[in-house]
Amino acid sequence: MASRFGPGDVRFFDRLARLYDLAMPPARVRPLRDGFAFADRPIERVLDLAGGTGRASHGFRGVGFDPVVVDISAGMLARARDAGHEVVRGDVGRLPVAEDAVDAAVVVDALHHLPDPEAGLREAARVITPGGVLVVQEFHPRTLLGSALVAGERAIGFDSTFWTPEELCAALSDAGFESRIVREGFEYVVVGRVPRK
Numbered sequence: 001m002a003s004r005f006g007p008g009d010v011r012f013f014d015r016l017a018r019l020y021d022l023a024m025p026p027a028r029v030r031p032l033r034d035g036f037a038f039a040d041r042p043i044e045r046v047l048d049l050a051g052g053t054g055r056a057s058h059g060f061r062g063v064g065f066d067p068v069v070v071d072i073s074a075g076m077l078a079r080a081r082d083a084g085h086e087v088v089r090g091d092v093g094r095l096p097v098a099e100d101a102v103d104a105a106v107v108v109d110a111l112h113h114l115p116d117p118e119a120g121l122r123e124a125a126r127v128i129t130p131g132g133v134l135v136v137q138e139f140h141p142r143t144l145l146g147s148a149l150v151a152g153e154r155a156i157g158f159d160s161t162f163w164t165p166e167e168l169c170a171a172l173s174d175a176g177f178e179s180r181i182v183r184e185g186f187e188y189v190v191v192g193r194v195p196r197k
Helices: 007-023 030-036 055-061 074-082 117-127 144-156 165-174
Strands: 046-049 068-071 087-089 102-108 128-139 178-183 187-193
Touching (some): 030 102, 030 128, 030 178, 030 187, 046 055, 046 117, 055 102, 068 074, 074 087, 102 117, 117 128, 117 165, 128 144, 128 165, 165 187
Parallel strands (some): 046 068, 046 102, 068 087, 102 128
Antiparallel strands (some): 128 187, 178 187
């Protein structure tokens, strides 16, 4: 079933952009930073993929990173730009970023919205330099809260793809990463490291 809001639910997020940060709690960056510890290189250049209003990027400013926010929604990116973030409008499945251009990337509560999440993971592997990491925070669909979230997104009309932490680790491995679970629970975190050649 295709989303009634278009690929990546972009029309929904364009309409919600002004209210998004009021409705969503701030992103907790500590579990994401814990994923950076698996990098085999210094982390300086970071992308916030499907980063919307820059909710996660804003949290990273307090710990010394200022990721570039990449998103397909013009409305969400306008909010990120207004908050002072560098932004790039683009489809995560076809990133307008050069190969080996960044040290790390994060995807916070957004991978499930991508129309082709596997393509997004492959693109992340392409743009992250060897030794760098992709840190993904997602919702566990087999927890009580997760199953309610899945049902809610279906009722709204989203065509979201949810994985268990183990399934997402397998998808990261298929995309060329060395993967592991960093944090379990309803909001879990996994990390993939690009192997050195």
